[in-house]
Amino acid sequence: MMPSPRTTRATVGNSTSSATTSNGKFEFSSLVNSRTPLSDSPSARLRASESPVRRKDSLTSQQVLPEEDCMKLNPSFLGIAFRSLLAIDLWLSKRFGVCAEEHCSWGSARPLMKLIEVSGHGIPWIAGTLYCLYKSDSLAAQEVVLNLLFALILDLILVGLVKGAVKRRRPTHNRMDMFATFSVDKYSFPSGHATRAAMVSRFLLNHLVLAIPVRVLLMLWAVIVGFSRVMLGRHNITDVAFGFLMGYMQYSLVEYLWLSPSTVPALFSL
Numbered sequence: 597m598m599p600s601p602r603t604t605r606a607t608v609g610n611s612t613s614s615a616t617t618s619n620g621k622f623e624f625s626s627l628v629n630s631r632t633p634l635s636d637s638p639s640a641r642l643r644a645s646e647s648p649v650r651r652k653d654s655l656t657s658q659q660v661l662p663e664e665d666c667m668k669l670n671p672s673f674l675g676i677a678f679r680s681l682l683a684i685d686l687w688l689s690k691r692f693g694v695c696a697e698e699h700c701s702w703g704s705a706r707p708l709m710k711l712i713e714v715s716g717h718g719i720p721w722i723a724g725t726l727y728c729l730y731k732s733d734s735l736a737a738q739e740v741v742l743n744l745l746f747a748l749i750l751d752l753i754l755v756g757l758v759k760g761a762v763k764r765r766r767p768t769h770n771r772m773d774m775f776a777t778f779s780v781d782k783y784s785f786p787s788g789h790a791t792r793a794a795m796v797s798r799f800l801l802n803h804l805v806l807a808i809p810v811r812v813l814l815m816l817w818a819v820i821v822g823f824s825r826v827m828l829g830r831h832n833i834t835d836v837a838f839g840f841l842m843g844y845m846q847y848s849l850v851e852y853l854w855l856s857p858s859t860v861p862a863l864f865s866l
């Protein structure tokens with residue numbers, strides 16, 4: 597008996613055919629798949645690589661994926677760990693951003709947090725250091741203060757470079773009402789306040805003779821500056837953590853590059 601056009605239809609030169617199953621419904625299958633395996637010809641292999649579904653169909657147990665495809669299909673452990681850390685960071689930072697707005701749970705502490713922000717801002721530190729430089733009457737004092745100024749400028753440059761390279765946006769709950777910012781300060785990684793607080797406190801602890809309570813207060817101040825960045829909603833926790841680390845290392849760099857009357861006499865004869 598002649599097959600009915602409703603039940604069987606095959607198009608020569610076309611990749612699709614149709615046939616009915618036992619329950620009378622149409623099923624579609626690929627002639628290319630059924631007659632010549634996708635992996636047989638180079639063009640078929642190319643087409644297969646365009647479609648993940650078709651590629652999966654065409655794989656046999658003997659075929660090995662190119663290395664870059666394996667990486668896409670199996671994200672590395674480090675990649676997953678990194679994304680998870682970032683997700684936890686965003687979630688925790690939002691939870692601790694309790695002074696981000698006046699109506700937040702700790703909103704009434706926002707003015708105090710902003711005062712702490714000013715205490716770690718670059719302008720008061722640079723202005724204060726310039727004033728001390730002007731007032732310092734001994735070469736030893738001049739040397740320390742000049743290096744503090746150098747450290748503060750180096751900090752601004754390095755933080756600006758990293759912020760510009762990483763370009764991590766500030767948290768969405770941050771209200772951008774900070775005074776005197778550079779254009780890179782729209783980015784949050786790392787926290788410039790945290791780098792400055794860590795670097796300056798390490799610098800002062802090493803170069804000033806301070807009573808123990810003052811030393812403790814100095815360290816406490818640095819930690820509070822870091823906390824206040826997250827509470828104000830300015831930063832994520834990782835911005836501040838990295839900022840502390842970077843500031844700590846910046847101090848080591850300043851020590852390494854230390855400006856002294858013997859290395860840069862021109863600076864000290866002014």
Ligand SMILES: CC(C)=CCC/C(C)=C/CC/C(C)=C/COP(=O)(O)O
Pocket residue numbers: 717718719722752774775776777778781783784786787788789790825830
């Ligand atoms: C003398 C002179 C050019 C001073 C510039 C000081 C200045 C504008 C520093 C920027 C400080 C700032 C707003 C840093 C951002 O801190 P984050 O903790 O929010 O990253």
